[in-house]
Amino acid sequence: MLRNRVKELRARYGYTQSELGKKVDVTRQTIAFIEKGEFSPSITLSLKLAQALQVEVGDLFWLEEE
Amino acid sequence: MLRNRVKELRARYGYTQSELGKKVDVTRQTIAFIEKGEFSPSITLSLKLAQALQVEVGDLFWLEEE
DNA sequence: TTGAAATGTTAGGTTTATATTACATAATGT
DNA sequence: ACATTATGTAATATAAACCTAACATTTCAA
Numbered sequence: 001m002l003r004n005r006v007k008e009l010r011a012r013y014g015y016t017q018s019e020l021g022k023k024v025d026v027t028r029q030t031i032a033f034i035e036k037g038e039f040s041p042s043i044t045l046s047l048k049l050a051q052a053l054q055v056e057v058g059d060l061f062w063l064e065e066e
Numbered sequence: 067m068l069r070n071r072v073k074e075l076r077a078r079y080g081y082t083q084s085e086l087g088k089k090v091d092v093t094r095q096t097i098a099f100i101e102k103g104e105f106s107p108s109i110t111l112s113l114k115l116a117q118a119l120q121v122e123v124g125d126l127f128w129l130e131e132e
Numbered sequence: 133t134t135g136a137a138a139t140g141t142t143a144g145g146t147t148t149a150t151a152t153t154a155c156a157t158a159a160t161g162t
Numbered sequence: 163a164c165a166t167t168a169t170g171t172a173a174t175a176t177a178a179a180c181c182t183a184a185c186a187t188t189t190c191a192a
Contacts, residue, residue: 040110043127044068058123061109
């Protein structure tokens, strides 16, 4: 199961979903879907998010058992 | 632009495309497409590939200018 | 040198990521 | 209290990921 810390890190930087979306070239709904864990974004988008949130991509997304 | 080291690391381990595909639950064609850089796999598949090839996902896939 | 295994590649189909639009609610500032 | 902004969420549409099947070519062991 895929987990992520997007919502937590976005909050830490005080970005809105729209702002973060703009930084990585997706809509705010895409950010919302990712935060809800509803799908598995592309590695390209994942790398951009990691860069925007200043964290290693492996620390932003990870796989958990079950 | 998205770059990756899948082909190089797969060779290092002596895995065939089919073997690697089986480890990460995709077909050999999907592995071939990724090696050719034809698309941007999901973060889920990227994490599985990094695990199979024993490298950090950020060292397996990265973004380059242009 | 022959045959199997690995790889390259293409076509057509299904599934999923992502966009667009829209509406409702929550939060915030004036 | 009101207006604005942020978020939740859903419907429909499109693009891209991924699959299956197939055939051609390359590699490599017997």
